Amino acid sequence: MSLMWRQVRSRRYEKLDDVYRPDEDGGDVPASKSSRFSDAVLSLFLLVWFACGNFWTFAIWRPHFIQLLHEPSNWCDETVYMFTFVQILICYGIAAFVLMIAGILLLCHRCCLEKS
Incomplete structure (x- = not known):
């Protein structure tokens, strides 16, 4: 969910042209990459957990x-x-x-x- 919100927020920044861009100076890029990685790992974990729960429940x-x-x-x-x-x-x-x-x-x- 946070990954989707971050994508929506980044699209809003693109529409603002040069008024406010937090990624221009490179300050947010490493944090953004690490948060994307943690979001991907968390999403993968939740998907696997959901599949295991399906198996355990329906078995x-x-x-x-x-x-x-x-x-x-x-x-x-x-x-x-x-x-x-x-x-x-x-x-x-x-x-x-x-x-x-x-x-x-x-x-x-x-x-x-x-x-x-």
């Missing part, structure tokens, strides 16, 4: 919600499991919605280009 679909006597460690609290399941579905729903809106906008853009 045990409908686990034992009551602690068994012969397998005391083979159970999961129902509230925690359903919360995790719903959160993953919400993430996929938001991603599908964003892709659908992007597809519609791309289709509208192509239609407008063909008309002119």
Whole structure:
């Protein structure tokens, strides 16, 4: 998220011409490169963590919600499991919605280009 905000902010600086440019003197360049690297590493970590969470959640679909006597460690609290399941579905729903809106906008853009 911070990477996207930084890109939006840098585009605003380009529009201001020479009024205010923090990158001209080279003062922000090393910090910018290090923050981009840390943002990329954090994004990669979150993507891998999300994939692992998907695997862990869907691999045990409908686990034992009551602690068994012969397998005391083979159970999961129902509230925690359903919360995790719903959160993953919400993430996929938001991603599908964003892709659908992007597809519609791309289709509208192509239609407008063909008309002119």
